[in-house]
Amino acid sequence: MATIKDVAREAGVSVATVSRVLNDSGPVSPETRRRIREVATRLRFAPNSAARSLITARTTTLGVLLPDLYGEFFSEVIRGIDQAARRHGYHLLVSSSHADRAETEAALRAMRGRVDGLVIMSPDLDARALVQNLPDRLPLVLLNSAVQGDAYDALTIENYEGASAMVRHLIALGHRRVAMLKGAARNQDAADRLRGYRAALRSAGMERDPAWEIAGNFTEESGYRAVEALLRLEPRPTAVFAANDAMAIGAMSALREAAVAIPGEMAVAGFDDIPIARYVSPPLSSVRVPIGELGERATEMLLEAIRAGKDRTTRRETLATTLVIRQSCGSAPQQGSLTEH
Amino acid sequence: MATIKDVAREAGVSVATVSRVLNDSGPVSPETRRRIREVATRLRFAPNSAARSLITARTTTLGVLLPDLYGEFFSEVIRGIDQAARRHGYHLLVSSSHADRAETEAALRAMRGRVDGLVIMSPDLDARALVQNLPDRLPLVLLNSAVQGDAYDALTIENYEGASAMVRHLIALGHRRVAMLKGAARNQDAADRLRGYRAALRSAGMERDPAWEIAGNFTEESGYRAVEALLRLEPRPTAVFAANDAMAIGAMSALREAAVAIPGEMAVAGFDDIPIARYVSPPLSSVRVPIGELGERATEMLLEAIRAGKDRTTRRETLATTLVIRQSCGSAPQQGSLTEH
DNA sequence: TTGTAGGCGTTATCAG
DNA sequence: CTGATAACGCCTACAA
Numbered sequence: 001m002a003t004i005k006d007v008a009r010e011a012g013v014s015v016a017t018v019s020r021v022l023n024d025s026g027p028v029s030p031e032t033r034r035r036i037r038e039v040a041t042r043l044r045f046a047p048n049s050a051a052r053s054l055i056t057a058r059t060t061t062l063g064v065l066l067p068d069l070y071g072e073f074f075s076e077v078i079r080g081i082d083q084a085a086r087r088h089g090y091h092l093l094v095s096s097s098h099a100d101r102a103e104t105e106a107a108l109r110a111m112r113g114r115v116d117g118l119v120i121m122s123p124d125l126d127a128r129a130l131v132q133n134l135p136d137r138l139p140l141v142l143l144n145s146a147v148q149g150d151a152y153d154a155l156t157i158e159n160y161e162g163a164s165a166m167v168r169h170l171i172a173l174g175h176r177r178v179a180m181l182k183g184a185a186r187n188q189d190a191a192d193r194l195r196g197y198r199a200a201l202r203s204a205g206m207e208r209d210p211a212w213e214i215a216g217n218f219t220e221e222s223g224y225r226a227v228e229a230l231l232r233l234e235p236r237p238t239a240v241f242a243a244n245d246a247m248a249i250g251a252m253s254a255l256r257e258a259a260v261a262i263p264g265e266m267a268v269a270g271f272d273d274i275p276i277a278r279y280v281s282p283p284l285s286s287v288r289v290p291i292g293e294l295g296e297r298a299t300e301m302l303l304e305a306i307r308a309g310k311d312r313t314t315r316r317e318t319l320a321t322t323l324v325i326r327q328s329c330g331s332a333p334q335q336g337s338l339t340e341h
Numbered sequence: 342m343a344t345i346k347d348v349a350r351e352a353g354v355s356v357a358t359v360s361r362v363l364n365d366s367g368p369v370s371p372e373t374r375r376r377i378r379e380v381a382t383r384l385r386f387a388p389n390s391a392a393r394s395l396i397t398a399r400t401t402t403l404g405v406l407l408p409d410l411y412g413e414f415f416s417e418v419i420r421g422i423d424q425a426a427r428r429h430g431y432h433l434l435v436s437s438s439h440a441d442r443a444e445t446e447a448a449l450r451a452m453r454g455r456v457d458g459l460v461i462m463s464p465d466l467d468a469r470a471l472v473q474n475l476p477d478r479l480p481l482v483l484l485n486s487a488v489q490g491d492a493y494d495a496l497t498i499e500n501y502e503g504a505s506a507m508v509r510h511l512i513a514l515g516h517r518r519v520a521m522l523k524g525a526a527r528n529q530d531a532a533d534r535l536r537g538y539r540a541a542l543r544s545a546g547m548e549r550d551p552a553w554e555i556a557g558n559f560t561e562e563s564g565y566r567a568v569e570a571l572l573r574l575e576p577r578p579t580a581v582f583a584a585n586d587a588m589a590i591g592a593m594s595a596l597r598e599a600a601v602a603i604p605g606e607m608a609v610a611g612f613d614d615i616p617i618a619r620y621v622s623p624p625l626s627s628v629r630v631p632i633g634e635l636g637e638r639a640t641e642m643l644l645e646a647i648r649a650g651k652d653r654t655t656r657r658e659t660l661a662t663t664l665v666i667r668q669s670c671g672s673a674p675q676q677g678s679l680t681e682h
Numbered sequence: 683t684t685g686t687a688g689g690c691g692t693t694a695t696c697a698g
Numbered sequence: 699c700t701g702a703t704a705a706c707g708c709c710t711a712c713a714a
Contacts, residue, residue, distance in 0.1 A: 003706095020710095023709080047707080054709095
């Protein structure tokens with residue numbers, strides 16, 4: 001690998017001049033500049049990033065810390081982060097599938113000094129504990145995380161609003177007994193969606209029954225298994241809202257096996273609007289989440305924070321969700337933004 | 342951030358001794374060792390990775406280059422890579438969603454010097470062109486990539502075998518007209534699965550009709566749209582094999598809308614066996630691919646190559662696929678490994 | 683406009 | 699067993 005010295009020698013100048021050309025810092029005569037550029041490309045020179053970040057104290061790398069995510073959600077969020085980062089010339093140091101807090105903290109420590117900032121998604125625990133393990137004032141953005149106070153930048157989606165809009169829609173269709181398949185325990189998204197469900201029932205003057213809130217953990221299988229409990233309820237609910245699409249699809253599978261007509265005997269709705277939702281049978285009504293945008297926006301926020309440096313007030317943003325109505329809940333197909341509901 | 346000097350001063354020793362303790366290199370008296378350890382943790386010392394890799398010429402980071410992948414496949418492969426890398430104390434520099442060759446090459450250049458090795462998945466083009474852009478002898482493993490010769494380590498899956506086994510299964514069920522939804526053009530996986538399809542027809546003494554090979558690009562939507570062409574065929578095929586599950590699910594959706602009974606009037610089979618396959622209606626027969634394992638094994642191969650250094654013969658491995666038979670192709674549910682067919 | 687030289691935080695090679 | 703000290707490759711005052 002050619003170093004800056006090789007380029008300097010070959011071009012007959014000092015390393016300082018080469019550095020100036022490569023970084024556009026300081027004045028260099030056009031002719032010298034041209035010559036250095038020529039030599040640099042000929043030698044396929046690429047600055048050693050370790051040496052550079054040793055002196056600049058910057059890495060042009062962003063850290064991404066993700067929990068054990070599956071499927072579309074994971075891939076879309078990474079895609080969004082990746083695109084925004086690349087747009088700004090940043091690399092991505094990714095550490096994913098952290099099951100518990102110890103793992104997350106270990107990963108966090110391992111990233112010390114290797115990144116200029118962090119996007120952290122930690123839906124399962126209070127983010128404050130996490131952040132203890134970080135160097136002084138590393139910029140970071142919390143994604144869909146349980147966080148109190150406003151000590152950190154945070155980006156979330158309209159979990160509460162989306163869930164309650166969907167449940168209100170079911171109620172408007174005439175359903176009086178609406179069950180819910182809950183997401184993973186101690187998960188912030190799951191908790192917010194549950195709150196939305198409860199609020200919708202309450203505001204419709206309907207009482208809620210704890211038995212209607214069935215445990216789940218965001219997997220297809222948990223949705224499948226939840227149907228057993230659902231069908232045991234007396235009187236049986238006529239609609240079920242799942243905290244995500246994977247569970248909704250699992251539940252639809254079990255309902256079909258139990259010969260329960262969808263939406264005739266049981267309306268079904270999900271959350272996320274993963275790409276496959278429109279292709280299942282019947283097509284699944286869902287709450288659309290702009291997943292890729294979530295990643296992109298988080299990255300933009302992080303880069304702003306990095307640029308701004310220490311003195312900058314923390315930001316808190318929320319991304320809108322959208323109701324997508326298909327056949328699984330019994331209405332005619334239509335789409336509408338949340339604000340219409 | 343505390344540096345090694347701070348630790349040395351505080352512990353009353355030289356930086357050399359601190360370094361020895363931290364890296365277990367060279368002898369240090371137990372007492373000194375203890376004291377240094379104590380000071381290091383008290384000061385929350387973490388070695389500066391830039392400085393370290395500047396002198397060691399190692400980064401303990403692996404680069405991962407991925408194309409525009411979606412959904413389960415992407416998340417599972419990353420999960421596998423991540424877990425293997427973490428197990429060995431390596432970080433992951435990820436660059437994904439590269440649409441074309443120019444983007445991939447740019448990403449490749451950007452990683453120069455930042456990684457000790459690369460896992461590259463580049464199903465769309467001959468990997469040789471890619472590798473031109475790399476420093477001399479950077480270790481790398483090609484994942485499911487189009488590669489000729491054996492200049493590089495490569496890991497693939499049994500695309501050909503899996504596809505032909507599934508088509509043979511359909512033929513064994515009595516189907517005489519089996520169509521195929523093809524994957525993206527110029528994609529290596531797609532090409533191999535198509536070869537498998539053709540070989541199965543041939544070995545059954547069945548002629549193949551180019552019209553039965555319908556274009557697709559691995560998305561649900563392309564599967565959905567392909568059904569139009571499928572149903573126009575005269576005589577109509579009684580079975581269709583899709584090059585992946587996403588297309589199979591899209592096709593099933595369109596077939597349902599066209600009131601074509603599955604599997605009665607049209608048997609359907611896919612490839613990948615994504616988690617949702619068993620929950621669609623009817624449950625989808627598919628060729629299971631050990632996606633996570635693919636990532637893990639690739640990473641292990643890469644780490645071996647890194648450890649071995651220059652002089653090491655290239656390896657070429659193939660991961661087995663498995664036939665998973667569910668209701669969508671009309672047989673009673675059962676499972677069997679490829680070798681049984 | 684250009685060059686010299688110091689230093690970023692480690693590791694590694696010598697002496698002691 | 700321990701301590702100086704020279705790299706590693708680059709950036710950046712400061713001089714010229």
